[in-house]
Amino acid sequence: MTETTGPTRQTGTASPEPDLWEPHAPAAGTLRPLPAQGLDLRVSGTASARQLADGVVEVTAEGPAAVRIEWRVPCVDATSFWTPEPRGTGWLPAAWSAPRRTGLAAGAPIAALVGTGDAALCAFAAEQVEVLAGAGVVEETGEFRFWAQAEGRLTVRIDTSGRHYARCLADLTAWWGEGRTAVIPDAARRPAYSTWYSMHQGVSPERIETQAALGKDLGLDVIIVDDGWMTADRTRGYAHCGDWEPVSLPDTAEHVKRVHDLGVQYLLWYALPFIGKDSAAFRQIGRYVLADAAHMGAIVADPRYPEVREFLTGRLARAVEEWGMDGLKVDFVDWFARAAERADAPQPGPEADCASVAEGVEKLLAAIRARITAAHPEAMVEHRQPYVSPGLWPYVTMIRATDCPLSPQENRQRTVDVRLAAGPVPVHADMLMWHPAEPPEQIACHLINVLFSVPQISVDLAAQDPGQREALAFWLGVFREHLDTLQLGELRPSRPDLGYPLVTALGAGTVAVARYAALPVDASAADWRTLLVANANADPDVRLTGGSGTAAVTVQDARGRIVRQDEIDLGRTDTVPVPRGGLLTLRRG
Known part of the structure; x- marks a missing residue:
């Protein structure tokens, strides 16, 4: 291991191309060269670099404000730029492209420039989750430039070893795992049924129990009940979120018990940030507004306030504590981050106990996880792309690809992208649905396209013909029999x-x-x-x-x-x- 440390020093010679190092990008102090295994590396603040292995360097920069680390590699034999974000892979951006902002509730600070033969020309990850990062082709030189910026302190690992890019990304996510825990119940890796595409808001105990029974016979061990259970309104808005009363699921605990008697575990959907303007909750905590989602009939509640966190935690925990469910589908967490980035985002008031929205979100998710696992140690929590940050690993048991109905190639790409950044957390496919006339061969292809994730099925199982059911049962059996290789290999x-x-x-x-x-x-x-x-x-x-x-x-x-x-x-x-x-x-x- 070699190490370069201490404050970086201005060499006395101006950079011959200062405009190429910071085109269309925010400044973070004065950038200075830092020797590091032949990398064209520049940093601001006090910086150190150490070589961890052949082609792997760790760089840390510290300062009183924002610090930045930049480096370049020759863009030779490059084929694509990989990120874990929806539609983020498959092209080479320009250096002047808008940077990516990652945080606890949005994205993950990891990327790779991939070359011919799937070699990683350069892969990197940041230790911090709150990072602003840019990357792209420098038109004047044909190089590929990376930069990352964070407040106060920033550590990145840069891998130019030329190994298969997936190996490099696995090592980077393992580095994240050294400081974070993820407790994963077995059921989080089992095929599931979802009510969303098949029922939308039209859920009822009878419909849910019918699909749970049919699904169990086919190999679906979990059912996830989505929107509609908390309201009689069927207009698919969010004005009734917040109270989270089981309006469409009367005798809820008995209904859940009947599903359990089938051998099926039960998760319930919540749109965590939304407090609907037609809810009683709006009258109680509606003054704590992080953003007004007027087009959705709701507000985004501000998690910086303990009253908001206590209210939401209590509402969500009821599903496990009172109704006996096995976990939660926690949706729209990324809306907290979206709201916090708006120019009109409010400053915290005197009742707030968190300086940032991200801190409030983490406290909220930690409280929910603690409450439900106290009642049910194997309780599950589903999150969804794009909130795939390693900072969420302690609070989640599965991450689902974002919605792409009836799009097998998109589902394949999204599940693979998320798997490469998810470390130990199981990755679920977006729910599979198909036209009633879909042939068994195409149903099989839908499943093969998500073979390396956990499938979720969302069609009316009672309406499937014998060939469709055979294809579904056969491939679900493959998922289950070879789980260790498909998900953990x-x-x-x-x-x-x-x-x-x-x-x-x-x-x-x-x-x-x-x-x-x-x-x-x-x-x-x-x-x-x-x-x-x-x-x-x-x-x-x-x-x-x-x-x-x-x-x-x-x-x-x-x-x-x-x-x-x-x-x-x-x-x-x-x-x-x-x-x-x-x-x-x-x-x-």
Whole structure:
């Protein structure tokens, strides 16, 4: 390990290109060169750099106000710029592009410049969650410039090792995990049913219990009841949020018990920040306004005030403490951050006990988590992209991709993006829904597109024909049987610039590959005993490369029916036909 430390010093020679270091970006003191393993690195404030491994440097800057760290790498063989934000991957931004602001309730301070062969030309993460960061191509030089800025202190890790970008990102999220805990119940990794797309606000005990029973038979162990349970209004506004009384779920505890008797766990939806203007809660705490969401019929409550936090914590905890539910779907947390960034955001009044909205949000989420786990140690909490910050790990048990109904490629990209930044927290797909006429092959493809996450299903299960149910049951069985590899194995997504046309997970003795385009599958790894290839492409010819020895072959179609079962010589077999939506399983002794 090498280390450079102490205040950075002005060299006495002006930078030949000062305008290229700070175009269209906020200043944070005077930037000075800092030697660090050949990086073109500049910092403000008092700074130090230490080399952690070959190609990995940690840089810290401190100062009385905002501090900034900037660096450049040659933009050679670059293919895409990866971030965990919706639609954030697949292109190279310009250096003058608007910076990203990450915080507790929005985004995560991590990114990577990816090159040919999925090598990380440069990946970085910040230790702090409240960071302003920019990145992009410098038009004058063809370099790629990164910068990050934070108040008072900033530590970043920069990885230019050239390894697979997913390996670099895994190391960076492991670094985050050194100071944070995430307690994950087993049920948070099990397939779930959601009422949102299938029912929207039209929920009732009878409808919920029917879907829970049908879902359990298919392999869905959790049901998540969304909007509509707290109001008789069906206009899909938020004017009735805040009271959180189970208007549409009479005899709530008995209803929950009936769902539990089916062997299904139960989560309930809350729009945490919203206090509707037609609610009694508005008359009680409506004076604590962080932002007016008039178009939604609600306000965003200000979590800097203890009265707001106590009120919201008590309302949400009832689901677990009084009604016996197994957790909460906590929605719209990012609206706190949006409201705090508005130019007209109010200053805290004398009753506030938090200097920042982020501090109030963290206290609120911590209080909710403490209350529900005191009543139910295995209680679950779902959050949603874009609030994927590592600062939330102690308060969450799963993160869902943001809404993308009936968009398999988008669901694939979002779940993979979030997984690369989520560390130990399970990632759930956006709810899967489809037209009643959807063929079993396409239903299978919907599931294959989210194979490396936890699927949530949101269709009327009673309306599915036998083929649709067979496809659903078969693939949910694959998720459950190979959970350790699919969710906990080493994730290797290929070609982020093309939306991940091939994704691989490496487990203990099992390799799982999902094929979304007509790309070859590498069978050369010496230690696999089981190789799974899920085919979501219309081309049935799965080409295997690099294999040797013999293997038992099973090919199943989208409904799980066996269409081939024999043995092949991997050294002589080039192609194995696999139907669209089907699964190839190779096993060797």
